[in-house]
Amino acid sequence: MIIRDKPGSLQLLFSVRGSVLPRILPRIVVVTAFAALLVWLDVSFAMLPHTDAAPFAVFGVALSLFLGFRNNAAHDRWWEGRKLWGQIIADMRSLAREVQIFLPEEADRRNILHLAIGFAHAHRMNLRRLPATAAPQDWLTAEDTAQPHLPCGVLNRMTGTIERAAPDGFARRALAERLASIARAQAGCERIATTPLPYVYSPLIFRTTYLYCGLIPFGLVETAGWMSPIFVAIMAYIFFGLAEVTEELAHPFGETVNGLPLDAMCRTIEISLAPYLDLPVPAPKQAERFYLS
Numbered sequence: 001m002i003i004r005d006k007p008g009s010l011q012l013l014f015s016v017r018g019s020v021l022p023r024i025l026p027r028i029v030v031v032t033a034f035a036a037l038l039v040w041l042d043v044s045f046a047m048l049p050h051t052d053a054a055p056f057a058v059f060g061v062a063l064s065l066f067l068g069f070r071n072n073a074a075h076d077r078w079w080e081g082r083k084l085w086g087q088i089i090a091d092m093r094s095l096a097r098e099v100q101i102f103l104p105e106e107a108d109r110r111n112i113l114h115l116a117i118g119f120a121h122a123h124r125m126n127l128r129r130l131p132a133t134a135a136p137q138d139w140l141t142a143e144d145t146a147q148p149h150l151p152c153g154v155l156n157r158m159t160g161t162i163e164r165a166a167p168d169g170f171a172r173r174a175l176a177e178r179l180a181s182i183a184r185a186q187a188g189c190e191r192i193a194t195t196p197l198p199y200v201y202s203p204l205i206f207r208t209t210y211l212y213c214g215l216i217p218f219g220l221v222e223t224a225g226w227m228s229p230i231f232v233a234i235m236a237y238i239f240f241g242l243a244e245v246t247e248e249l250a251h252p253f254g255e256t257v258n259g260l261p262l263d264a265m266c267r268t269i270e271i272s273l274a275p276y277l278d279l280p281v282p283a284p285k286q287a288e289r290f291y292l293s
Contacts, residue, residue: 020245021237024240024241027240028236028240031210031214032229035213035229035232035233036226039217043226063212063239067205070201070246071245073246074245074246074250077252078260081252082252085189085262087185088123089265091182092120092273093273095112095116095175095179096273098175099113100276102167108161108165110276110277113276114139115157116158117270120265121136121266122140122144124266128253128255132150135150140154144157151186159176162179192252197246205243209239212239213235213239217232255293261292264284264293267285
């Protein structure tokens with residue numbers, strides 16, 4: 001995720017870090033060059049068909065509305081993912097307080113909280129489809145990483161410890177409800193990660209945007225002349241940019257510059273639980289070149 005203070009006008013105008021421009025620039029160059037070729041042919045060889053720009057205005061409004069709808073759907077996925085991880089952080093903090101109240105043995109409390117931090121990292125790895133070799137050895141053992149579903153395996157170990165260590169039914173029920181809340185947030189994140197936006201939108205937007213940018217020069221060449229490629233480039237930046245932003249936001253757990261900072265949120269959990277484990281409190285994750293992983 002890009003983290004930076006409110007930038008100035010020049011920074012907003014020329015900043016590239018966190019922008020979709022590097023990824024869409026080749027497409028912008030292609031449609032701009034095509035528009036310049038059409039203008040050159042119209043001026044130097046034979047007059048091309050000239051059309052009124054009004055139909056393209058209606059076409060552009062319809063395309064922008066469709067892109068806006070899809071962008072809203074992608075942002076909803078991104079924001080829901082952030083809320084679910086916020087719930088996990090809150091549940092971890094509550095779990096730390098509850099084990100202090102309900103579990104009499106210090107070793108059991110430490111074991112539960114150690115596994116809780118391991119679960120956060122396991123959940124992060126599962127959402128990002130990272131290999132078992134990427135597991136942090138401080139929190140996840142070889143036994144954990146051998147599980148077919150890493151985060152569920154860690155939760156199962158936590159359940160077994162609670163079943164054995166909780167002194168009465170009330171304590172078991174309270175801690176089981178906390179684990180159930182964590183599991184619901186986990187399932188919500190996995191639903192987002194495994195259910196992308198319908199594929200049918202992608203080719204429709206791709207084809208429609210290229211069609212629009214390829215035809216619009218015929219509506220501009222008569223009045224705009226050699227300025228037509230400039231206007232085409234601007235429209236291509238808007239439409240291709242919106243489409244690319246949608247693709248990033250629709251996958252909120254990816255390691256893109258606009259993905260959710262799962263590493264930083266796992267570190268937040270470590271900071272919250274370290275005092276209960278008598279461990280040094282680690283420093284919060286810091287953004288590097290405005291990027292917080």
